[in-house]
Amino acid sequence: MAAANRHKAARLRRNIVLYAAAGLLFFVWAFPVFWAVVVSLKSETEVLAYPPRLFFEPTLLNYRDALVGGFSILPSFTTSFIVSGLTTVLTVVLAVPCAYAFARLRLRGKKWLGFYTLVTQMVPPVGLVIPYFLILNRVGWLDTYQGMVIVYLTFSLPFAIWLMVSYMEDIPREMEEAAFLDKASRFQALWHVILPQVRGGIAVTVIFVFLNAWNEFLFAVQLGGNTVRPVTVAMYNFVSVEQTLWAKLSAAALIAMLPMIIIGFAAQRQIVKGLTVGAVKGGGRR
């Protein structure tokens, strides 16, 4: 009886510690978002009040301005969707066969090719802005959709390829050999046997690539312009030399976050599954 109570007390203590740690981490991560929510509900003058006031008259005017005001971010939403969507689709379409080749085929020079695939990930992105600017300028693709998508592909493809390679290497070779013996062609084996088993990996790839493209700012602001102006850049209209409209900027940022939050929730299960891939042996018989 006493032992059982001691056990209970120990478990309670442990839970309190765990919850406290989780709460602290949550606070660190969620605070900026929370602050943005608070700011977005204030008037511009209220925002600048110092010290910040805890109680104020909340207003939704900032959201209205961000959506339908003079600097509406809605048109740039479409741009962001086009750029992010195209980048994602092209990344998956190119990365899957590429990853399959890396994972399965015996190719000459595969090792160094795989290594140099990652080369764009080795340089600080800012170092690539000028070369990309010069290249796009030369081919006349500055401020075009194809220009932005190509630039994003150079970042998303290496990441996607290597992610997909790890998923594909997890599938036992015999699975494919069995398909070959069952008269499947290589393409049929890929389509019927491999792809359904790497669905989770594809979902993770889609989410990360879309997210990165959606949130990208540096290249969008330098290489885009008036035609291609994604939300991240459009939000900047609220920041000018004379003043910064913090409340409207916050409202716009929160609106821009919305699609990501929806996708994140929808794909949560896939992401968690995806990040633990290879954690269990015998993955082929999941």
Place this chain on the structure above:
Amino acid sequence: MSDGKGRVTLRGIRKDYGSFQALKGIDLDIEAQEFFALLGPSGSGKSTTLRVIAGLETPDAGTMTVDGQDVTHAEPGERNVAMVFQNYALYPHMTVEQNIGFPLRMDGVPRSQIPPLVLEAARRVRIDHLLHRRPGQLSGGQQQRCALARAIVRRPRLFLLDEPLSNLDAQLRLETRVELKRLHRSLDVTTVYVTHDQEEAMTIADRMAVFLDGEIVQVGTPDDVFNRPDNLAVAAFIGSPPMNLLPGRFEDGAVILAGERIALTHRSERAAGDVVAGIRPSHIRVAETGVPARVVLSENLGETMLVNAEIEGRPVKVRLPEVRRIGDGETVRLVFEPNHIHLFDPQSKRRID
């Protein structure tokens, strides 16, 4: 069921992996409808040979024919062979029904004709009640049956099994062994069966090839291989434990072992000379007279007893038909049954008849 074909011929098959010679020139004839075992320890080349037959490996040299047709460089899918892998290689995202039906789908069988064929194959291996499960929801034995059903559904010309029982527990292995044999009889398809378990090969195969270090050291019926090993390598491998091999001398129709002269009943025409005498543990008795041996350890196996002894410092194993008390360190006298002594040439390592 089958069209009565499936004769496999391998000639001079070589396969290297870098500097490792996996197959050093394999010659093999497998008759139509035969249940043929490839037996050998791991790394001996038996699985590579099976993969060459399947078309999953291309040999570096040599030819392979099936029913006289050269298929050395044919793709796996063109060979009309089916294979059961050691880990079954079931498609985890498909149901049992879809798994079994997959080869039919790939073969272009019309959709309406697939379900009855799948059902028939599933019935043969008694998993017709599990058709809507996924492989992950099956036990090891059921997964194995599913793999079997997927292999037989297409009625292949050749049926290849790569250590199909090694992932089952001992009890199930015995049952499945019998069932495989029965399945083979009812299908009448040439079956090539890879195993490292000699008991499995002995009980299940019509004929077998013994592999060692990338070479075939003997081909024959289980009876041949067990009772008339061709060479010292097979003699040292087959049997559990394998036969005792002792240096001796042959003279006037008798073999001299550790100073003891044993008259042989069945061999006489041979010049005197050194030999290696092989005798199975069960063909040695403990008696009042005979070759003296010091007992190192005696193991009680329940029904029988295995005595590990030494004759002049050389290990000898003796299997006694009944359990009795023999103390370690004790000296016993051993009698070798003369008509069960095999002789081998110490130079050529070949059997002497």
